[in-house]
Amino acid sequence: MIKVWGRSTSSNVQTVMWTLAELGLENERINVGGAFGGNDTADYLAMNPHGLIPVLQDEPDVTLWESTAITRYLLAKYGDESIYPNDPAVRAKGDMWADWAKGTFAPVLMYKVFWTLVRTPKADRDMAMLAESVEQLKTLLSNAERLLAKQPWISGDQLGYGDLIFGHLLYRYYTLPIDRADLPALQAYYDELTARTAYSENVMISYESLRVE
Ligand SMILES: N[C@@H](CCC(=O)N[C@@H](CS)C(=O)NCC(=O)O)C(=O)O
Structure with a gap:
């Protein structure tokens, strides 16, 4: 299942969560960042060297950071022509x-x-x-x-x-x-x-x- 790392109050996390919902994609969000912390651990930095949220993991081995790049990935992989035109x-x-x-x-x-x-x-x-x-x-x-x-x-x-x-x-x-x-x-x-x-x-x-x- 798609996993998103990041607290729901982050506007950059919100872009990704909104995109997932528009595409009807099931996902699990893990609270990280802000008061939750957890974005400065070695494991987290291995996913995003900048220690920022969001991070998205898609099976089998896609790990991405930067909300705009994540959004384009989701639209290109799961969206259709209406939400992400080919032309x-x-x-x-x-x-x-x-x-x-x-x-x-x-x-x-x-x-x-x-x-x-x-x-x-x-x-x-x-x-x-x-x-x-x-x-x-x-x-x-x-x-x-x-x-x-x-x-x-x-x-x-x-x-x-x-x-x-x-x-x-x-x-x-x-x-x-x-x-x-x-x-x-x-x-x-x-x-x-x-x-x-x-x-x-x-x-x-x-x-x-x-x-x-
Ligand atoms: N350009 C990045 C910005 C990422 C960013 O600055 N995220 C903030 C939250 S909006 C962050 O990780 N702040 C540290 C924290 O919440 O602990 C993106 O669009 O994903």
Whole structure:
């Protein structure tokens, strides 16, 4: 059976768990990382030399780290044409937004806004950087808004790789106490995501246990 190593509160673990659920793949998740620890043992480092979560093991001998690489592996091995198109030009449309989500949007949302509001003691918060980052999110998401006004999913006509890498971040975006731009297509897209059991069960997970006051 497929095994995932990583705590459920990790957004990178959530990408993998959501993908597994969309593909209907049975799996076992082992709590590792954060308060659970266990990601600095020799056995764990043999699976991921960086000591980070998630790690995915698929029988007989596939061991992978990096959530995006894991997601692509799962889609390529177990997905069909609708979730991971064979046509390179069609696939690349979802890839572009996935790379943008991971490389441009997530660093601002996760490392600046989420980290400041949830994982930094109040006394140490850089409020000027936070305000600037919240404004930056409005600009970044207005680009996603224009796409979603034209098509139902980030990847195109069907939920795909771009959605899995971008969409899981929206739970944190919409639940953090920040000022948000009025983006109706993005809001409708998020509503569609939250109506999916695969998303609600694997992504909409409280991050209160990570909070530092
Ligand atoms: N680029 C990596 C990032 C992995 C990463 O930074 N994981 C965090 C959790 S989201 C981690 O392992 N933190 C240490 C811990 O939880 O103990 C990926 O996408 O998988």
